[in-house]
Amino acid sequence: MSTAKLSHLAETLIGSEIVKLGNMISERIRAGEKIYNFTIGDFDPKVFPIPAELEKLIIESYQQRNTSYPAAEGVLDLRKAVSQFLKEWEGLDYAPNEIQIASGGRPLIYTIFKAIVDKGDKVVYGVPSWNNNHYVHMTDGEHCVVECKVENHFMPTVDDVREHIKGATLICLCTPQNPTGTTLTKHDLSEICDLILAENATRKEGEKKCYLLFDQMYWTLTYGSTVHYNPITVRPAMKEFTVFVDGISKAFASTGVRVGWSMGPELVISKMKAILSHLGAWAPMAEQKAVAKYLYEKDAIAAYLTQFKSEIEIRLHNIYDGFIALKEKGFTVDAVAPQAAIYLTINIDLVGKTTESGTILASQQDVTSYILSEAKLAVVPFSAFGGASNSPWYRLSVGTCIKEEIPAMLDQLESALGKLK
Ligand SMILES: Cc1ncc(COP(=O)(O)O)c(C=O)c1O
Structure with a gap:
């Protein structure tokens, strides 16, 4: 070698x-x-298998020759479909210009880090968690690691996050969580949101805010009495500081189809678009067009x-x-x-x-x-x-x-x- x-x-x-x-x-x-x-x-x-209707739409999409470059932010049809899907299924209000499409969750996470985190910036995340350590390393951030406990279902609590919040640039939460199969309760999520809002209220004009990377890749997969909560529903003021990671990979067993989306403040989303336009990690055109149609099929979903x-x-x-x-x-x-x-x-x-x-x-x-x-x-x-x-x-x-x-x-x-x- x-x-x-x-x-x-x-x-x-x-x-x-x-x-x-x-x-x-x-x-x-x-x-x-x-x-x-x-x-x-x-x-x-x-x-x-992936949903039969989605499979059919993907095949048709290739037959319709949807094979050119997609728009850097994702095709408008898909961003409109994601917007209505989020409204209908999760009660979230995101306009197409607040949504960025990419080839799954990974490039979105990387791009969120690149858009927000500078070398040496504090990034807070719990362990065990999926890949946060690698994304912090790739952006040269400062790892602020919280050891999560079994009694908290291996989720970070507000007290865990509080230790690192002063001056932090990014808090990473994932619920439902990979690797634990557990979720953040409404109470715990609300408390963490309040902490972020209080910290941001202390930051001066022009100073970087503390953002929340909220990974809800598995949010449709909850069982029994478990309910998924998101930061915006529990604290609407969090909309200004939250960037979501979401998509079809897990919700529709479609890990190889490669379609994901982020929702967030327009400013962050537009910078993510600029970064992604150089990475070229777009979701394939045909799949974007197919998913755009599938997301309206409420009964089939x-x-x-x-x-x-x-x-x-x-x-x-x-x-x-x-x-x-x-x-x-x-x-x-x-x-x-x-x-x-x-x-x-x-x-x-x-x-x-x-x-x-x-x-x-x-x-x-x-x-x-x-x-x-x-x-x-x-x-x-x-x-x-x-x-x-x-x-x-x-x-x-x-x-x-x-x-x-x-x-x-x-x-x-x-x-x-x-x-x-
Ligand atoms: C929590 C979480 N977020 C994001 C991803 C990335 O998903 P994708 O396959 O769409 O890149 C994964 C994949 O395992 C995951 O577990």
Whole structure:
């Protein structure tokens, strides 16, 4: 390998740990091993296909030759459709000029950072969380990290954020949250909004404000009595300071279709457009036109979501119940009741135990390897989401889960746990 020096960013950036782990497991599966691979925050299209109506519209859109460059802010048809979709489904008022389209959530998050955060600016985020650490690194911001606790469902609280709010430039919240499958309550979100509003009231004319990056990529996927709240509904004054990340990737199992949107103050949105016009990370023209039509199909969307959500919920609950049953049998495992998204937070606390062959599981990494090799269970440790390396908590994703396999998976886990002393 060449030893040529590259940019500081290239030399120091860590690729996604989750993708790395997922690739390693896929290789083992290809080599013939049976693994319950719950590592990827994606859907198996055989289990969770995209909506049939959307698929048809995309095909038609290519047949209609929608294949030229889209407008840098996204095609107007789609921004109008997103505007009405947000109004109808979430009660939010955003005009097309306050909406930016891109090829999914990632380029939008990167662009929000680029539009708001300067080198050295304070960015506040909780851990475990999805990729905030990497975006702060890519923009040279100052990491203000909050260690979230199980008693708060691994969500940041107002007290956590308060410690860092003075002079902060960006607060990152994600609800429903990847990796935990939990949500911010109305009360906690309102308190954090009040804190941001109070901080901004102290800033002088011309001084940069504190913004909120509000990632609601999974907001349609809530279960039972869980309700999704957004900053604008709980505190309308937050509209001036909030930039949303949203799109079809998770709501319609459409991760590979690549259509996302941000809503926010026109000034921020227009700067995001300028930055994105150089990145060229637009959603493909044909998909934009197709999604623009699909978002008006209220009945089809409702029917799709009903079926899709019930299938995810069954998986989350069955696995959750299985973990609680194992806990009740005396095994040192646990789980947080699932509220939303496609994730279950599980705890596998085996450090210090001895395997049949006499090896001591000395670290959480040893535990991860043990459950992979003995239970054939692949899950992502919270350390991959910025959590402590000795955290016994994991993300279990059900996007690729075949529900009929759950009992066998739990049996295999029980037998692996039973072999330890
Ligand atoms: C919370 C959250 N936001 C944003 C994204 C990015 O989504 P996309 O696939 O549209 O880039 C993901 C993807 O996993 C996510 O989990």
